[in-house]
Amino acid sequence: MNRRVALVTLGFAAFSGVARSISRPLRMLQSSSTLSNKTLDDILREDLARLAPRVYSEEGIPVFLVCENLVADKTSRAPAKVALTPTNTALASALHRNAEAWQRIRPDAQGKDVAQLIEVLADRDFTLGGTVEGQ
Amino acid sequence: MSDTASFAERTAGLERLYSTRPLIRAVNFHNASVAKVEQYDRQLTQYSQFFSSVNQDELEEYLVTGQWHKPKPGLIVSIYEGYRNGYDVLLPLVEKHGLIGWFFVISGFVNADVKDQLSFALSHDIDMLTREYPDGRYAMTWDEIRKLDRKHVIASHTRSHTQLSLLPPATMEEEIVGAQEQFKKHLGHSVRAFASLTGPAYGEHAPTDKLVNAAGYDFVFSNFRIQRIRAKHS
Numbered sequence: 124m125n126r127r128v129a130l131v132t133l134g135f136a137a138f139s140g141v142a143r144s145i146s147r148p149l150r151m152l153q154s155s156s157t158l159s160n161k162t163l164d165d166i167l168r169e170d171l172a173r174l175a176p177r178v179y180s181e182e183g184i185p186v187f188l189v190c191e192n193l194v195a196d197k198t199s200r201a202p203a204k205v206a207l208t209p210t211n212t213a214l215a216s217a218l219h220r221n222a223e224a225w226q227r228i229r230p231d232a233q234g235k236d237v238a239q240l241i242e243v244l245a246d247r248d249f250t251l252g253g254t255v256e257g258q
Numbered sequence: 259m260s261d262t263a264s265f266a267e268r269t270a271g272l273e274r275l276y277s278t279r280p281l282i283r284a285v286n287f288h289n290a291s292v293a294k295v296e297q298y299d300r301q302l303t304q305y306s307q308f309f310s311s312v313n314q315d316e317l318e319e320y321l322v323t324g325q326w327h328k329p330k331p332g333l334i335v336s337i338y339e340g341y342r343n344g345y346d347v348l349l350p351l352v353e354k355h356g357l358i359g360w361f362f363v364i365s366g367f368v369n370a371d372v373k374d375q376l377s378f379a380l381s382h383d384i385d386m387l388t389r390e391y392p393d394g395r396y397a398m399t400w401d402e403i404r405k406l407d408r409k410h411v412i413a414s415h416t417r418s419h420t421q422l423s424l425l426p427p428a429t430m431e432e433e434i435v436g437a438q439e440q441f442k443k444h445l446g447h448s449v450r451a452f453a454s455l456t457g458p459a460y461g462e463h464a465p466t467d468k469l470v471n472a473a474g475y476d477f478v479f480s481n482f483r484i485q486r487i488r489a490k491h492s
Contacts, residue, residue: 178387179288180288180289180385180387181288181289181290181291181294181385181387181388182287182294182297183285183286183287183298183301183302183335184285184286184287185283185284185285186283186284186285186286187276187281187282187283187284187482188281188282188283188284188334188479188482188483188484189272189275189276189279189280189281189482189483189484190279190280190281190282190320190321190324190483190484190486191275191279191321191483191484191485191486192321192322192485192486193460193461193485193486193487194322194486194487194488194489207277207278207279207280207324208280210281211276211277211278211279211280211281212277214276214281215273215274215276215277218269218272218273218276219269219273222265222266222269222273225265226265226266232265232266233264233265234263234264234265234267234268236265237265237268237269237272238481238482240269241272241482245283248283249283249285249304249305252304252307252308253283253308253309253330253331
């Protein structure tokens with residue numbers, strides 16, 4: 124997958140050196156919404172084929188993890204008040220669109236497949252060197 | 259998100275979490291073959307350009323506040339099982355690139371006699387596709403783990419790498435609390451982070467939650483989440 128397509132597919136910021144901006148990821152997110160279903164499906168197929176040969180146990184596999192604070196102590200804020208970043212919106216949107224694509228190209232999708240989808244999204248993000256300001 | 263949830267249910271649940279919770283990146287390593295050292299080096303070279311190390315206090319602050327205070331986003335380098343090559347192959351690269359390794363160690367693998375380590379691995383879902391140690395020692399030693407403990411994070415990956423929800427209570431206690439006892443014995447302190455084979459996340463399996471609390475873990479890692487379940491030193 125080429126760099127431009129990766130950026131719009133993930134819906135994340137363009138990455139250039141260490142420069143990051145908030146406006147750019149938003150533009151990329153908007154442009155990603157214009158991709159046709161066929162294009163999204165083709166890119167997902169391509170990425171799945173590219174990642175399939177990985178020997179899972181012998182390679183570093185990128186993932187995203189959701190951080191949850193379940194402790195109610197005086198230093199903690201309620202999760203809803205925790206500051207969120209453009210990454211949240213971008214990743215949630217990317218997951219939504221790519222989950223739809225997954226179900227189009229693999230109608231027999233199962234719950235356990237979600238981990239593989241997250242790995243595809245994370246691989247795109249890591250390949251681009253992370254893409255959104257902050258976390 | 260239960261084990262039986264459909265693809266649509268799981269993605270919808272994750273989408274909600276992604277929209278409302280702080281996120282962090284992680285890269286998961288297991289059996290790090292020396293034959294792939296250049297590949298790992300390239301990978302960590304790239305990551306270290308774009309991401310920062312994460313220690314336990316930084317993770318805790320991020321979990322509490324959602325604020326990340328380093329210029330580059332954080333990356334948790336997770337190194338699972340306690341393979342000897344985590345020490346021999348990955349550790350030098352992790353340190354070369356200024357990152358912090360999170361070593362999730364299966365205490366029973368480390369405790370197994372060298373002559374029994376291969377069979378222990380094969381019978382406990384520990385991948386041994388590549389076997390590069392003719393002397394048969396495939397797990398780290400406690401001496402190596404103590405050295406790691408000075409600069410990196412040691413975490414519990416249970417005693418024997420089994421699916422917790424399938425176990426009787428006494429065995430489950432050995433896997434969760436018993437593993438913590440091993441870390442206390444060999445490191446002189448308890449470890450803060452816990453991960454089991456395939457989860458569950460905290461809140462998904464009450465008997466596991468109870469034992470995780472009893473063992474005194476602060477963080478629970480699962481497939482999609484890191485949860486802070488206890489304040490430090492509480």
